[in-house]
Amino acid sequence: MTLLKEYIVPRLIQWAIVIFIGVSLTFLIPRMSPINPIDQAMGRLTAFQTLSPEATLALRQSLMDLYGLEGNLLTQYLNFWGRVLRGDLGPSFSAFPTTVADMIGSGIWWTIGLLGLSTIIAWTLGLVLGGLAGYFPDRWWSKAVENTLVSIYPIPYYIVAFILLMLFTYYLPIFPLVGGSRGTASFSWSYIGSLVYYGFLPALSLVIGATAFRFIMSKALASTERSSDYVRFAEIAALPKRRIVFRYVIRNTMLPQVTDLALSLAAIFEGALITEVVFGYPGLGYLLLNAINASDYNMIMGITLLSIVGIATASLLVDLCYPLIDPRVRYR
Amino acid sequence: MLTTIRDLFRYNSAFRYGSLILVVVFILAGLSFFSPYAPEARRVVPRAAPPSLEHWFGTTSQGQDVFWMLTFAVRNTLIVAGLAVIIGRGIGVMIGMISGYLGGRWDRFLSGLVDSFIVIPRLPLLILIAAMLRGHMTLVALGVMIGLLDWAIPSKRYRSQVLSLREREFTNTAVFSGMRSVKVVVREHLPFLIPFLLADVVSGFLFAIGLEVTLSVLGLGDMNAQSLGTMIYWGNYYQSLLANRVWVLAAPIAAAVLIVVGFYLASVGLTAYLDPRTRLARLQAKG
Numbered sequence: 001m002t003l004l005k006e007y008i009v010p011r012l013i014q015w016a017i018v019i020f021i022g023v024s025l026t027f028l029i030p031r032m033s034p035i036n037p038i039d040q041a042m043g044r045l046t047a048f049q050t051l052s053p054e055a056t057l058a059l060r061q062s063l064m065d066l067y068g069l070e071g072n073l074l075t076q077y078l079n080f081w082g083r084v085l086r087g088d089l090g091p092s093f094s095a096f097p098t099t100v101a102d103m104i105g106s107g108i109w110w111t112i113g114l115l116g117l118s119t120i121i122a123w124t125l126g127l128v129l130g131g132l133a134g135y136f137p138d139r140w141w142s143k144a145v146e147n148t149l150v151s152i153y154p155i156p157y158y159i160v161a162f163i164l165l166m167l168f169t170y171y172l173p174i175f176p177l178v179g180g181s182r183g184t185a186s187f188s189w190s191y192i193g194s195l196v197y198y199g200f201l202p203a204l205s206l207v208i209g210a211t212a213f214r215f216i217m218s219k220a221l222a223s224t225e226r227s228s229d230y231v232r233f234a235e236i237a238a239l240p241k242r243r244i245v246f247r248y249v250i251r252n253t254m255l256p257q258v259t260d261l262a263l264s265l266a267a268i269f270e271g272a273l274i275t276e277v278v279f280g281y282p283g284l285g286y287l288l289l290n291a292i293n294a295s296d297y298n299m300i301m302g303i304t305l306l307s308i309v310g311i312a313t314a315s316l317l318v319d320l321c322y323p324l325i326d327p328r329v330r331y332r
Numbered sequence: 333m334l335t336t337i338r339d340l341f342r343y344n345s346a347f348r349y350g351s352l353i354l355v356v357v358f359i360l361a362g363l364s365f366f367s368p369y370a371p372e373a374r375r376v377v378p379r380a381a382p383p384s385l386e387h388w389f390g391t392t393s394q395g396q397d398v399f400w401m402l403t404f405a406v407r408n409t410l411i412v413a414g415l416a417v418i419i420g421r422g423i424g425v426m427i428g429m430i431s432g433y434l435g436g437r438w439d440r441f442l443s444g445l446v447d448s449f450i451v452i453p454r455l456p457l458l459i460l461i462a463a464m465l466r467g468h469m470t471l472v473a474l475g476v477m478i479g480l481l482d483w484a485i486p487s488k489r490y491r492s493q494v495l496s497l498r499e500r501e502f503t504n505t506a507v508f509s510g511m512r513s514v515k516v517v518v519r520e521h522l523p524f525l526i527p528f529l530l531a532d533v534v535s536g537f538l539f540a541i542g543l544e545v546t547l548s549v550l551g552l553g554d555m556n557a558q559s560l561g562t563m564i565y566w567g568n569y570y571q572s573l574l575a576n577r578v579w580v581l582a583a584p585i586a587a588a589v590l591i592v593v594g595f596y597l598a599s600v601g602l603t604a605y606l607d608p609r610t611r612l613a614r615l616q617a618k619g
Binding site: 013014017018021022025026029030033150151153154155156157158159162163166170262263265266267269270273274277288289291292293295297300301303304307308311312315 | 444445447448449450451452453454455456457459460461463464465466538541542545546549550551552564573578581585588589592593595596600
């Protein structure tokens with residue numbers, strides 16, 4: 001009962017606050033902008049044809065209607081919430097009759113797949129490598145790994161991804177330049193093989209960055225664990241080193257890493273957006289790039305909203321799993 | 333202060349290499365004031381020439397000298413990042429100190445707000461703002477925007493520092509001798525935060541440079557000004573890779589990597605210096 005009251009309910013409240021702030025910001029930002037999206041859309045629509053004044057007025061009216069710009073700010077805000085709760089994000093500007101929700105629906109699984117897989121790989125890899133490097137700080141391999149990852153860590157995602165792109169699609173054309181798969185979607189080996197083939201470089205660029213971050217943190221945690229009493233006792237008891245590292249040290253460094261995973265999901269997601277832009281991977285990031293190039297505000301707003309809700313929910317889920325892992329929270 | 337820097341320089345290799353790189357970077361940025369060409373001037377040198385003695389980093393297909401472009405780009409990127417850092421850390425310090433010092437209801441409210449902001453992905457929000465301001469974006473606006481979105485994590489750090497400072501004896505002395513809360517926080521607590529601020533400023537630079545590059549590469553920055561991101565954007569726009577003019581892209585990429593690694597190494601050195609555990613180890617080594 002106390003677990004519910006002291007842990008779960010506050011987390012749920014915080015989740016609701018995040019959603020509220022996120023939706024309000026996506027509502028307010030376009031309305032505070034000096035540029036009127038309607039005028040821009042009108043400009044684009046009328047660029048190649050002339051319309052009669054009545055038709056222009058009618059067009060303006062229907063655009064105002066479509067983009068929820070009717071009435072004063074408060075009713076607009078309430079309508080916006082209503083549409084968000086119904087999952088109706090309006091039509092896309094650039095692919096007009098198609099709704100934003102449909103387009104996001106087709107892109108989101110690519111992003112979730114890429115993001116989920118590379119997060120799991122990077123988290124495990126960073127944890128194990130960091131634990132090993134923290135426990136054996138003086139070995140040549142731990143120093144080599146540390147120096148490499150520490151120098152990669154501060155480099156912006158875009159640049160890491162772009163360098164990989166230059167190296168492996170241009171100078172050594174091993175991997176494809178754009179796309180997510182080849183052939184029609186099916187459960188055949190050739191299709192799944194092409195998924196791996198096309199996804200490899202985007203995933204690699206994400207894994208490199210995320211592993212470096214996890215490694216630095218995990219190494220710091222492991223080197224404090226190393227000087228604690230239980231490790232000393234285990235060493236005196238002559239337990240095999242491998243067992244000390246994997247069964248005791250890494251297991252204890254895992255706990256803070258779970259909390260931190262919830263906090264760093266946003267950063268990993270941003271990395272995924274950029275990676276998709278660089279590699280032309282057909283997920284949300286690619287949709288976003290197209291939307292930027294076509295000034296498709298509805299699409300950008302939809303993706304912003306969805307990413308805030310999605311990341312907040314994902315980190316809520318990670319946090320709710322925490323009591324399953326940490327007995328201290330469970331039995332408080 | 334100066335002796336600290338000298339000691340760091342002498343004994344901490346990360347800080348030494350980091351600050352050497354940064355000196356090179358700042359010299360590069362300073363050279364922009366002596367550039368023979370205006371930043372936006374085109375067709376002033378032979379087009380698409382590879383690096384040579386005359387044009388160190390080659391020229392672009394638009395007839396710009398890559399080396400002098402780079403000096404402007406480094407300067408502008410540093411200006412954007414500096415502005416973002418000042419604004420972000422300013423808000424962060426203020427909220428952290430208020431929340432840590434007042435405690436109670438205010439602390440719960442502000443901490444809830446800060447925790448919520450940490451979870452929100454900032455890049456989509458920034459892209460939304462930048463897309464709305466497209467064409468009207470200036471370097472200053474970009475810096476302000478990045479700063480306004482980067483205060484949550486530092487403020488958490490300052491809050492925990494102030495929380496521990498509040499329990500110290502001198503806080504009670506100050507309060508009992510009738511100092512006002514604002515004065516206690518600013519005069520007594522702020523000086524203790526400065527070393528942390530210093531390390532944090534550096535990580536703020538890293539974040540801001542990364543965002544500047546990302547936004548400009550997406551075509552959302554101030555596309556008429558030279559910055560590391562816009563140099564890459566225009567390089568891609570004019571197909572530098574396919575036309576075998578790699579130097580156009582290599583220069584901004586190498587500069588970006590150099591700057592962030594320099595800042596990062598310097599911050600690693602500073603953090604190691606500030607960490608009380610390593611300081612103890614240093615004292616033992618001396619004695």
